[in-house]
Amino acid sequence: MVRAILISGLAGLVFGIGLQISGMTDPSVILGFLDLFAISTGNWNPSLAFVLVGGLGAAAPLFAWARQRPRPMIEPVFQHPTSKGIDWRLILGSALFGAGWALVGYCPGPALAALSAGLAEPVLFVASMALGMTFYRLAFEPAS
């Protein structure tokens, strides 16, 4: 339990450092990537592409290594996502997420990391995000 907390905290810490260093906590960097039209004016920001290259380059071998193991190194089982199949929730959910992302330039990780700046905007976004997540839970997980 203590080990899980320490590892999770450390994972979040390294993740947060990565988000900050890579520029992902700056909405203008994200929007500058999504703005493909800017390629024609010489203002395109390819940062997110390099973050994904670095991210997948580092993560994929570790996930591949994990496939050879019957269980994780610390916890007893791999918590594979249970949802199967490509359905309307996946597509509509991803579309709604993409829309919100395009409006502000924040997604969950960077928004939480940006709280470190002590500014009002990330706080308002994170509070709204929490509200949106709660709407989902109340609508789709009524048992909880």
Add this chain to the structure above:
Amino acid sequence: MIEDFSLWPPLFGGVLIGLSAGLFWLLMGRIAGVSGIFGRLLGPQPESGWTWRLAFVLGLPLGAWLAMSLDWSEMAPPPHAGWPVLIAGGLLVGFGTRLGGGCTSGHGVCGLSRLSPRSIIAVLVFMAVGVVGVFITRHVLAG
């Protein structure tokens, strides 16, 4: 592309993100998907525990703060959006990521690394909508 672009900070930052996610899977057997970890923290205490989730979520701003304190990075400016757009964006991101089962970390980094067909579709959809959305807000509505 933009002037004075350097690929090293995003590449190195991306490697840290990937290492964090990869090791989280290898050690803990859990997906480092921020929308899921934060989302499940908001509801009634899940069987799988909330303390480790809280630790991860707190680590995110702490790590960003550390990077700034050590002068590895400048403080990021906030979004330009006014409060109605911030609220709308937050609601959409919150609801959408939970409905879709993930975000850029869960589907993007972890899902693609696992070669998950669901994640490939999710990433294509949110990227495409993101691109169209920015085109509309920056080049259609803005005039």
